[in-house]
Amino acid sequence: MCTSVIYTAGDYYFGRNLDLEVNLGQEVVITPRNKTLEFREMPNLEHHYAIIGMSIVRDDYPLYFDGVNEKGVGMAGLNFDGPAHYFPVQEGKDNIASFELVPYILAAASSVAEAKKLLSNANIANINFSDKLQAAPLHWIIADKTGASVTVESTAKGLNVYDNPVGVLTNNPEFPRQLLNLSNYRSVAPANPANVFAPNVDLPVYSRGLGTHFLPGGMDSESRFVKATFTKMHAPVGNSEVENITNYFHILQSVEQQKGLDEVAPNTFEYTIYSDGSNLKKGIFYYKTYENSQINAVDMHKEDLEASELITYPVQNKQIINQQN
Numbered sequence: 001m002c003t004s005v006i007y008t009a010g011d012y013y014f015g016r017n018l019d020l021e022v023n024l025g026q027e028v029v030i031t032p033r034n035k036t037l038e039f040r041e042m043p044n045l046e047h048h049y050a051i052i053g054m055s056i057v058r059d060d061y062p063l064y065f066d067g068v069n070e071k072g073v074g075m076a077g078l079n080f081d082g083p084a085h086y087f088p089v090q091e092g093k094d095n096i097a098s099f100e101l102v103p104y105i106l107a108a109a110s111s112v113a114e115a116k117k118l119l120s121n122a123n124i125a126n127i128n129f130s131d132k133l134q135a136a137p138l139h140w141i142i143a144d145k146t147g148a149s150v151t152v153e154s155t156a157k158g159l160n161v162y163d164n165p166v167g168v169l170t171n172n173p174e175f176p177r178q179l180l181n182l183s184n185y186r187s188v189a190p191a192n193p194a195n196v197f198a199p200n201v202d203l204p205v206y207s208r209g210l211g212t213h214f215l216p217g218g219m220d221s222e223s224r225f226v227k228a229t230f231t232k233m234h235a236p237v238g239n240s241e242v243e244n245i246t247n248y249f250h251i252l253q254s255v256e257q258q259k260g261l262d263e264v265a266p267n268t269f270e271y272t273i274y275s276d277g278s279n280l281k282k283g284i285f286y287y288k289t290y291e292n293s294q295i296n297a298v299d300m301h302k303e304d305l306e307a308s309e310l311i312t313y314p315v316q317n318k319q320i321i322n323q324q325n
């Protein structure tokens with residue numbers, strides 16, 4: 001499972017947890033402005049916005065899991081196994097393969113509004129990257145540096161672009177149901193609750209935090225959607241970049257999947273392989289991994305964004321303990 005969140009704290013931060021049972025060997029990949037982006041059914045883009053994000057690279061093509069562009073638009077693909085449906089190539093439509101969607105949007109959209117325009121005539125085409133890399137059933141969240149956010153879902157009913165008022169995405173079920181489910185948690189609050197349950201009975205406030213007693217804590221997608229939304233909505237605003245990115249990772253960690261808790265096959269466990277968060281205005285990509293609790297950063301503006309070849313940084317996976325004596 002995965003969780004993706006946009007957090008507002010003066011600047012805007014966007015990223016995700018990637019939860020899976022296997023490490024696919026992703027790296028931090030920068031696609032500079034003059035790297036030609038090829039699309040199967042759409043014209044190639046020789047010049048476009050620069051992109052940074054987590055990706056694997058196959059045949060010199062960046063298969064982004066999530067990323068942000070230099071205009072402050074962020075996008076992530078999350079598992080949507082079941083409802084996801086891609087269609088045959090359709091005449092008269094903008095046919096985009098699912099694996100192309102992140103580079104297609106981030107290359108050309110400078111806002112969520114522009115992303116919506118790019119999607120207005122889109123058909124998510126059922127095209128595999130290769131025989132080995134078949135299309136993954138995904139849905140997507142797009143967010144920008146104004147805080148706007150949409151969810152993109154291609155189901156048997158067609159392509160839906162939903163406004164996302166909470167700026168959070170996890171996995172199934174379809175987005176409108178995830179949103180409606182939040183109503184079940186209207187009474188969850190940071191403060192201890194008043195006794196409206198049985199006002200004539202003495203119900204002692206025996207613990208701090210009773211307002212969150214019914215906050216879900218499961219690994220499942222609905223639970224993570226509720227918990228990440230609640231945590232984000234009440235996250236403090238920091239006074240510095242370091243404070244903000246620290247807060248951001250705490251939001252993601254509220255729905256971290258620890259090893260051993262989510263068995264997806266006998267003795268095989270999904271866990272949070274990495275968490276990342278980018279400052280959408282500054283183009284700085286931060287990440288940590290399950291093994292490495294340190295926050296690492298790659299600043300896209302420290303690279304030659306006019307270049308024409310992909311730039312990659314290996315993920316730092318080694319835990320470095322700050323030995324104090």
Ligand SMILES: C[C@H](CCC(=O)NCC(=O)O)[C@H]1CC[C@H]2[C@@H]3[C@H](O)C[C@@H]4C[C@H](O)CC[C@]4(C)[C@H]3CC[C@]12C
Nearest residue numbers: 001002019063064065077078079099133134135136
């Ligand atoms: C499985 C994860 C989503 C995390 C998640 O929700 N996990 C588990 C679950 O809930 O079941 C998705 C996110 C991005 C996806 C990858 C990207 O879309 C890029 C690429 C696209 C190709 O069509 C398939 C492979 C490949 C490399 C995808 C494999 C599946 C990934 C890694």
